[in-house]
Amino acid sequence: MSSRVRVGIAGTGSHLPERVVPNSYFEKIVDTSDEWIVQRTGIKERRYVADDQATSDMAVLAGRAAIEAAGIRPEDLDLIVVGTVTPDQMIPACSALIQHRLGAVNAGAFDCNSACTGFMSALSIAEAFVGSGRARRVLAIGAESLSRISDMQDRTSCILFGDAAGAVVLAPLEECKQGEILKTRQGADGSGYDLIYMLAGGSRRPASEETVKNREHFIRLNGREVFRFAVTRMGDLIAEMIEGHDYDDLCLVVPHQVNKRIIDSALERLGWSDEKVMVNIHRYGNTSSATVPVALDEARRAGRLVPGKLVILVAFGAGLTWGGALIRW
DSSP: OOOOOOEEEEEEEEEOOSEEEETHHHHTTSSOOHHHHHHHHOOOEEEEOOTTOOHHHHHHHHHHHHHHHHTOOGGGOSEEEEEOSOOSSSSSOHHHHHHHHHTOTTOEEEEEOOGGGHHHHHHHHHHHHHHTTSOSOEEEEEEEEGGGGOOTTOTTTTTTBOEEEEEEEEEEHHHHOSOEEEEEEEEEOGGGTTSEEOOSSSSSSOOOHHHHHTTTTSOEEOHHHHHHHHHHHHHHHHHHHHTTSOGGGEEEEEEOOSOHHHHHHHHHHHTOOSTTBOOOHHHHOBOGGGHHHHHHHHHHHTTOSOTTSEEEEEEEETTTEEEEEEEEO
């Protein structure tokens, strides 16, 4: 049996839409306030795609940035894996559109749907392909247009979500010399499927006049239960990722940007301060599968990824699902 290939992160990239949507926007359409939103979520603003934009438009730009950062060409890619719950359309896969527009003529492409854990799933799959030698360079993307499926009449959920895309290129460590992926973790608990969901649009409740009238094509969530699950899962996942290593060896935790209170509560459970945690939810809101790769790219460009130090990525989402990764930068 051939030895396993050590895998690194060759490049990162991200894209945020131009349209900035402040909390004051929601004060005009639902019963809420800037103070209420900031206090309960930490969000001050988010980004929305333009009317003529879709998820693939952002993903292509994030993918190009990651490819350029990796110093390769689109045709050097062997595979593209996209985590999203908001593809441009049901058929074909969003990844196929992205592959074509990038000019990645030698790459296979498919989507994966694990909601906010989508990028972590894509990253884990990409690492497995490179690590096994079945691919040499893989583009993993997390991209969402959540504004398209947010119910602007539901004040508990519409304030949370934004649109964005982030991407990484994985390659053999001997080639990229940075960001070695030491381990990944994927988990699920389907008994919590009804805590975050969209009721219609699938095979059980296909689109109809009734489903549209009943507003069944929007995200629904049980905020109280999601909060409880998220705090526990985030803390446990971070602890699992750093197990066997010293806290002093850690330079950064990049968590899913779901809610500032959830991040703070998870850190409190661990007894950690926030000095080593990347937070940008105040500017972008919850962008689902895009939160981790966008934050990772911003951290890289800000110089927060220290060579030789550990980086932890964690996310959780509808399903319920969760995923983590430990990286030696």
